[in-house]
Amino acid sequence: MRDFIGLTLSVGLPWLAGTLSVLLLWRRNDRSCWLLAAGYGYPLGAFAATLTLRLLDAAGIPWTLPMVALPMLVLIVVLLGLTRARRGPRVSGSRILPAREVLLVPLRGLSWVCLALIAIRLIGLAAEIAWRPLQPWDAWSQWATKAKVWFDYGRMAPFVSQEQWLAPGDAMRFVDMHSYYPATVPLLQVWTNVWLGRWDESLMNAPWLAVAVALGLAFYAQLRRAGADASTAMLFTYLVLSLPILNIHVALAGTADVFIATAYGMAAMALWRWTRTRERFDITLVAAMAAVLVTIKVEGMLWALTLVPPVVVALNRRVGLGLVFSLGAAALFYVAFGPAEIAMFGYVLRTGFENVSLPLMQHLFIMDNWHLLWLAAAVVVVRRYRRLWAPDLASMTATMSGALGFVFIVYFFSSAAGGVDDETLVNRLLLHMVPALVFYLALLLHDPPRLSGQHEGAYAPPLQKALP
Amino acid sequence: MVVLVSVHAGGNWFGAPAPVIVRGADFTIVRGSGQPIGGTLALDSLDRSGSAVLSTRVPTFPAERYPRVEWNLHAPGPVQPALTFAWRNREHPGRTYHKPLEWVDGHVAPLRLDTGDGWTGSIIGVELIVRGEMSAPLLLESFTVPGVWLGTAALDLRQQWTTYFPFRGNSLTFPFDEERTQPLSLLAATAIAQLLAVTGYVLVARRSNWPMDRRVVWTIFIAGWFVLDARWQINLWRQLGDTAGAFAGKSNDQKHLAAADHELFTLMREMSAALPPPPVRIIFLADNQTLRVRGAFFLYPHSVNAFYQDSPRTARAPDAHDLHAGDYVLLFLYSGVVYDRARKMLVWVDGTRKAVDEVLWKSDAVVLLRLR
Numbered sequence A: 001m002r003d004f005i006g007l008t009l010s011v012g013l014p015w016l017a018g019t020l021s022v023l024l025l026w027r028r029n030d031r032s033c034w035l036l037a038a039g040y041g042y043p044l045g046a047f048a049a050t051l052t053l054r055l056l057d058a059a060g061i062p063w064t065l066p067m068v069a070l071p072m073l074v075l076i077v078v079l080l081g082l083t084r085a086r087r088g089p090r091v092s093g094s095r096i097l098p099a100r101e102v103l104l105v106p107l108r109g110l111s112w113v114c115l116a117l118i119a120i121r122l123i124g125l126a127a128e129i130a131w132r133p134l135q136p137w138d139a140w141s142q143w144a145t146k147a148k149v150w151f152d153y154g155r156m157a158p159f160v161s162q163e164q165w166l167a168p169g170d171a172m173r174f175v176d177m178h179s180y181y182p183a184t185v186p187l188l189q190v191w192t193n194v195w196l197g198r199w200d201e202s203l204m205n206a207p208w209l210a211v212a213v214a215l216g217l218a219f220y221a222q223l224r225r226a227g228a229d230a231s232t233a234m235l236f237t238y239l240v241l242s243l244p245i246l247n248i249h250v251a252l253a254g255t256a257d258v259f260i261a262t263a264y265g266m267a268a269m270a271l272w273r274w275t276r277t278r279e280r281f282d283i284t285l286v287a288a289m290a291a292v293l294v295t296i297k298v299e300g301m302l303w304a305l306t307l308v309p310p311v312v313v314a315l316n317r318r319v320g321l322g323l324v325f326s327l328g329a330a331a332l333f334y335v336a337f338g339p340a341e342i343a344m345f346g347y348v349l350r351t352g353f354e355n356v357s358l359p360l361m362q363h364l365f366i367m368d369n370w371h372l373l374w375l376a377a378a379v380v381v382v383r384r385y386r387r388l389w390a391p392d393l394a395s396m397t398a399t400m401s402g403a404l405g406f407v408f409i410v411y412f413f414s415s416a417a418g419g420v421d422d423e424t425l426v427n428r429l430l431l432h433m434v435p436a437l438v439f440y441l442a443l444l445l446h447d448p449p450r451l452s453g454q455h456e457g458a459y460a461p462p463l464q465k466a467l468p
Numbered sequence B: 001m002v003v004l005v006s007v008h009a010g011g012n013w014f015g016a017p018a019p020v021i022v023r024g025a026d027f028t029i030v031r032g033s034g035q036p037i038g039g040t041l042a043l044d045s046l047d048r049s050g051s052a053v054l055s056t057r058v059p060t061f062p063a064e065r066y067p068r069v070e071w072n073l074h075a076p077g078p079v080q081p082a083l084t085f086a087w088r089n090r091e092h093p094g095r096t097y098h099k100p101l102e103w104v105d106g107h108v109a110p111l112r113l114d115t116g117d118g119w120t121g122s123i124i125g126v127e128l129i130v131r132g133e134m135s136a137p138l139l140l141e142s143f144t145v146p147g148v149w150l151g152t153a154a155l156d157l158r159q160q161w162t163t164y165f166p167f168r169g170n171s172l173t174f175p176f177d178e179e180r181t182q183p184l185s186l187l188a189a190t191a192i193a194q195l196l197a198v199t200g201y202v203l204v205a206r207r208s209n210w211p212m213d214r215r216v217v218w219t220i221f222i223a224g225w226f227v228l229d230a231r232w233q234i235n236l237w238r239q240l241g242d243t244a245g246a247f248a249g250k251s252n253d254q255k256h257l258a259a260a261d262h263e264l265f266t267l268m269r270e271m272s273a274a275l276p277p278p279p280v281r282i283i284f285l286a287d288n289q290t291l292r293v294r295g296a297f298f299l300y301p302h303s304v305n306a307f308y309q310d311s312p313r314t315a316r317a318p319d320a321h322d323l324h325a326g327d328y329v330l331l332f333l334y335s336g337v338v339y340d341r342a343r344k345m346l347v348w349v350d351g352t353r354k355a356v357d358e359v360l361w362k363s364d365a366v367v368l369l370r371l372r
Helices: A002-025 A031-058 A065-086 A105-131 A137-153 A162-166 A184-196 A203-225 A230-241 A244-251 A257-277 A280-294 A298-305 A308-315 A317-337 A357-366 A373-383 A394-412 A417-421 A428-445 B002-008 B150-161 B177-181 B186-207 B214-247 B252-258 B262-274 B289-299
Strands: A341-344 A347-350 B020-023 B028-031 B033-037 B040-045 B051-062 B068-074 B082-089 B097-100 B122-131 B138-145 B281-285 B303-305 B328-332 B337-340 B345-348 B353-363 B366-371
Touching (some): A002 A065, A031 A065, A031 A203, A031 A257, A031 A280, A137 B289, A203 A230, A203 A257, A203 A428, A257 A280, A280 A298, A298 A428, A308 A394, A357 A417, A357 B186, A373 A428, B020 B051, B051 B138, B068 B122, B122 B138, B262 B353, B262 B366
Parallel strands (some): B281 B303
Antiparallel strands (some): B028 B051, B040 B138, B051 B122, B345 B353, B353 B366
């Protein structure tokens, strides 16, 4: 019972704090805002929890439960007060164009089927996390290593380079496979263990389930905000949450990739929304998610950079598209005339082409890692190629082009090609971009918006026609 | 599906020919060294060129009626050599045909052959070519050429499409590893079926002047997704059952004792017990990267360094000046440095020596030392 309470509070309090902070940002008061706030709320709250631990550590205060809980509780009380004080009048819906209730009966049924399937999947994953000890290589070679040390000593003892460790010194310097990796993920494990009152290699991974749930909520809410009817939104949410690689990264918890996928997906969705509405709320969400992104993993910075071109596209389409194509041309120029190798963000870029097409094809189109996603993506992009650079989609297309370009360069022109060839990396980077990709496909599938008589910036195209 | 099954039946519509089975011990070692153990052939080492060849004659059989061969062999240890299947036929006795074999989760995947591979005529002899590295003897139990017909081909297909994919060490990166060796994965079959269904619908609709209805296409897509996801959900349930059976209701330590690497965990617990309270500095030396990194995880929150060697298979010894008085050294199946137990010395290949105290001696291969 103590475990249940501790676990619930360890996940629930940050979630509540994050949800309240999103509600505080968004002054409208309607039904779907709660889903959106709950979705974006968990990553933000979890990030706040890790900031709490960092601040306590910086102040030299040990991580005891009262010291850890107090700041979070104070934050919640303050946010609650501010939210109540600043809430606007209740409105009927957040969609600028309300979704028409044109659902066909079979699709309504499908919506419930999808919801049930999602629930079944998440319950199973929760049990798997609760019972299974840490399994993935990365989990016990570079993430939980830090969590174990920091939890045991109640502070962030330094993880140093191999050379620093080998120099004579005290034993309170540590080393693991990647000592320089960011602290956010291990701090989340520490956070959960502090609430449990002990080191628990299974339950400390509860945030992996929470972030999957949050992804589903945010994904559904953003599709609804984009004008999708409930069935379409639920179907696409199911498509994301049923992807085997995503499920495995939750079930075999302990690595950072599902957090990157969630933060990047949430940032991309909010960014697309901002390009259509220019609401300060949305760009604030983008900034917040980008901040989370860069503190999770080294690649987070690169993913965050792919969000820059779409902002420029949104501000000035011609300049933005020029930037996108210039970046592409610069990459080609580097391949043709650049130095053989350049070290950048932990990767070594190479001008030599590494052909890793075979494992890539096997993982995308032969093995069931992604169900039918990549085949469907290819079909949708080909079928709707005229829409790719349409005004309402250009920024999202720029985001996805940047993401695919990043993956392409890493896979075919970097030191990581070996990891793709031996298949240890092949699905990992793809996972990071998949929630954003599915959202993009949903946008791409709907019929072109009718802009006559409306200001483009105030238009949220309905997605009802994505499905019959 | 009918086409697929009939292709894999090797033209045997209603009856299977008798299988061809050769025991491992009936193979001759042409290159390399080893010996038979009972009915199994143990290949101990490769020759100087880094290869070995195992050969045998087989009762002559017509290749076209046997579309598949199966090698029942194991290579214990972290390193698996590259394998190639080679064969000769009566029609071209001077020519050897060959095709690489694939390892899947410690076993060799069944190999499908057709005329394009040179699998023709009457087969009279087969060989196994071994190249690369071997960390332990290769054990060849048998070579089988199964007889198949429509019924067994259909069963094989069903078995492949319902394969259980348990969570393994590499599941995070390639969970569906077995599918790469299947003649047609369920994903590919589903996609082909969907393509045929959509094409059929478009043709019928055009012929009958029906208006195109996107609902039909969506239904086909969602149905295919549900098929794949149903298999995946069932797989997850099976896995959950296994996980619950192994770990549910257990503490951290009990879970580790129930895990596949429980022996390593137990050993590291003994090491921890022999050490003073944390933190102490430990340099963990093992030739095998997985052993040293996993073993190190059990030793935290000590300041353990198992990352000195950055390659999975190198046995580079640490520089003697990197080891300081008071540091602990865990030698674990390590070939880079030798412990001279009689003199209580750590000895490098170049003759450098460092005095040590023995903290825990489990065997010549597993020793915990403290530098003086």
